[in-house]
Amino acid sequence: MKALRRFFPMVMAMVLLGIPEASALTIVTRYIGGEAPANAAGAGNLPDIVAAAARIWEAAYADPVTITIQFGWAPVGDAGTHTLIAQGGSPNREITGLILFDNSGAARFYLDPTPDSDEEYRRRTEEYQDLGGGFVNVARIFGGSVGDAAGRTDLLSVVIHEIGHALGMCAANLAFMQEGVDGAIRIGDGLPHAGTMIPLASNRTGITSHFDPLEITYGSVMSGIGGDERRIPSALDILANAQVSGFTVLSLAPQQISRPRGSASSGVGRAASGTVTERTSR
Ligand SMILES: [Ca+2]
Ligand SMILES: [Ca+2]
Ligand SMILES: [Zn+2]
Secondary structure, eight states: OHHHHHHHHHHHHHHHHTOOSOOSOEEEEEEEEOOOOTTOBSSOOHHHHHHHHHHHHHTTBOSOOEEEEEEEEEOOSSSEEEEEEEEETTTTEEEEEEEEEEOSSTTOEEOOSSTTBOTTEEEEEEEEEESSSSEEEEEEEEEEEOGGGTTSEEHHHHHHHHHHHHTTOOTTOHHHHHHHTTSEEEOOTTSTTTTOEEEEEEETTEEEEEEOTTTSTTOOGGGOOOSSOEEEOOHHHHHHHHHHHTOOSBOSSOOOSBOOTTOOOOSOOOOOSOOOOOEEEO
């Protein structure tokens, strides 16, 4: 509220001057309802967590682009599902998407009441890998969960993953299919870490909209979300969607989340096993 009040006069000035007010990526989120799973832990709620996840991605791109995401709870089976509703423009991007989160109880979600901070996780790990364009951050993972988060699937991480699909990494997205048809996303010359090749996972139906966890071994958001951990966008996640969706002004280390107490980056730690599967509807 405070930030809004400060920002409002600036927006008005921009309107008066005829400057478009969308000066960066804007993710409009619309809650369509549904019941939260009865076995969820934590005092948070889905709309607040989606808003926090949207801010994290918005901080990564300064391009004036707006996308609308409808979201809610439903018995969808997988922890989260993303469906592209509308796409278009040049460069081609998703315009409207639908993201549903499973309320069957199977995911055993943690609903963070403070989704802008990571105090529930005692450990943060950053991982780097050279995929042809120099060493690039490929993972930002929090572990060592305590309290209500312990042993739970972090809903914030799942939301970040599903919004990652909406921002480009989606098999129904025409730009993604064009880029991914050869099995990899190549980061182009206008972007940092140009020449980086991101191999995509495939299954019996072909290329999927996920990074190949066998080659990007540390746990990018777009590899999938494991149980009992938090993942926030790595530089690689941000680069992949920039390449697919034509974002040009990037922040590869958005400072959207406060560091947990006693955190330290280290070279140890691997992605937890037990990756949550996710279906991208066509
Ligand atoms: Ca928190
Ligand atoms: Ca390619
Ligand atoms: Zn997915």
